[in-house]
Amino acid sequence: MNTIQRVCLTGATGFLGxxxxxxxxTDPQLQVRCLVRPTSDVDTLLEPLSPEQRARVEVVRGELxxxxxxxxxxxxxxxxxxxxxxxxxxxxxxxLNTVVPTRRLMAxxxxxxxxxxxxxxxxxxxxxxxxxxxQQVDEQAALDPRAEQRDPYTFSKVRQELxxxxxxxxxxxxxxxxxxxxxxxxxxxxxxxRVGLQVGPLLVRMGGxxxxxxxYVENCAEGVKLAGLVPGVDGETFNLVDDDPVxxxxxxxxLRRQGQKIRSVWIPGMCIQPLSWIYATYSRWSQGQxxxxxxxxxxxxxxxxxRYSNAQAKHKLNWVxxxxxxxxxxxxxxx
Numbered sequence: 001m002n003t004i005q006r007v008c009l010t011g012a013t014g015f016l017g018x019x020x021x022x023x024x025x026t027d028p029q030l031q032v033r034c035l036v037r038p039t040s041d042v043d044t045l046l047e048p049l050s051p052e053q054r055a056r057v058e059v060v061r062g063e064l065x066x067x068x069x070x071x072x073x074x075x076x077x078x079x080x081x082x083x084x085x086x087x088x089x090x091x092x093x094x095x096l097n098t099v100v101p102t103r104r105l106m107a108x109x110x111x112x113x114x115x116x117x118x119x120x121x122x123x124x125x126x127x128x129x130x131x132x133x134x135q136q137v138d139e140q141a142a143l144d145p146r147a148e149q150r151d152p153y154t155f156s157k158v159r160q161e162l163x164x165x166x167x168x169x170x171x172x173x174x175x176x177x178x179x180x181x182x183x184x185x186x187x188x189x190x191x192x193x194r195v196g197l198q199v200g201p202l203l204v205r206m207g208g209x210x211x212x213x214x215x216y217v218e219n220c221a222e223g224v225k226l227a228g229l230v231p232g233v234d235g236e237t238f239n240l241v242d243d244d245p246v247x248x249x250x251x252x253x254x255l256r257r258q259g260q261k262i263r264s265v266w267i268p269g270m271c272i273q274p275l276s277w278i279y280a281t282y283s284r285w286s287q288g289q290x291x292x293x294x295x296x297x298x299x300x301x302x303x304x305x306x307r308y309s310n311a312q313a314k315h316k317l318n319w320v321x322x323x324x325x326x327x328x329x330x331x332x333x334x335x
């Protein structure tokens with residue numbers, strides 16, 4: 001790629017997007033254009049920036065379904081970071097808000113000759129149901145072949161990746177895919193579905209001895225930044241997880257030491273699949289008296305002990321985790 005002068009991103013006012021803007025602006029040569037909705041509050045994006053940095057930020061308001069807006073917003077951009085993401089909803093809603101905008105955005109990027117398109121996907125796209133316990137998961141692992149049996153979010157992200165690769169080849173638009181783990185930081189709970197299920201005030205911990213595929217938001221932002229700027233990585237995919245992951249047991253103990261009162265029930269790893277089968281069977285028998293939130297397929301995909309590799313990001317992007325896990329946990333609790 002030639003010298004990069006302007007980058008453009010969607011989702012700039014979101015949890016990851018705000019940190020990505022800050023990371024990009026540490027390069028004094030970069031101009032950053034943010035495509036935001038008409039109703040987006042940009043104050044939280046601009047307030048932490050210095051006057052010099054604000055002068056290098058351009059905010060362009062519009063909707064991702066507007067082709068004219070996209071062509072105007074992406075014009076003269078060297079790199080596009082597609083960070084905007086729908087996190088909740090049913091399958092059709094997530095498809096409409098994830099896959100369809102990606103198609104439109106890539107078509108517009110190709111039309112104005114963008115040099116690289118960086119898609120922010122998810123570590124959840126891997127077909128972990130088929131992997132061995134404690135297997136290392138790198139970028140060569142297959143996508144989930146039955147993502148619809150996991151949840152609507154996973155299905156939408158798998159479809160988004162497949163569509164992005166097809167369009168990249170069709171439009172000859174250079175593509176880089178980033179698959180972050182669970183992104184945490186100030187303002188987000190550390191107790192996610194990877195730890196277990198929250199049932200009212202009770203946390204049902206699923207297993208707990210396996211490393212959690214977490215990444216602190218600032219560490220993730222640095223990796224995403226590099227995915228757009230490092231030359232010679234077109235066509236590559238990168239996992240982004242932190243170096244020294246904690247387990248669910250360690251995380252709960254840490255939070256309790258920090259004064260948080262956590263009521264929990266522990267389900268040993270060997271019991272997760274049998275209990276999932278019983279739960280799913282009763283859910284079907286009772287005609288939905290229990291919602292089908294636990295199934296053998298989903299349990300094996302989410303709570304199976306695995307190890308996620310970040311070696312490719314380190315090797316090809318020269319990514320180094322800026323904030324240690326200990327510091328990241330402290331910041332998250334303090335925030």
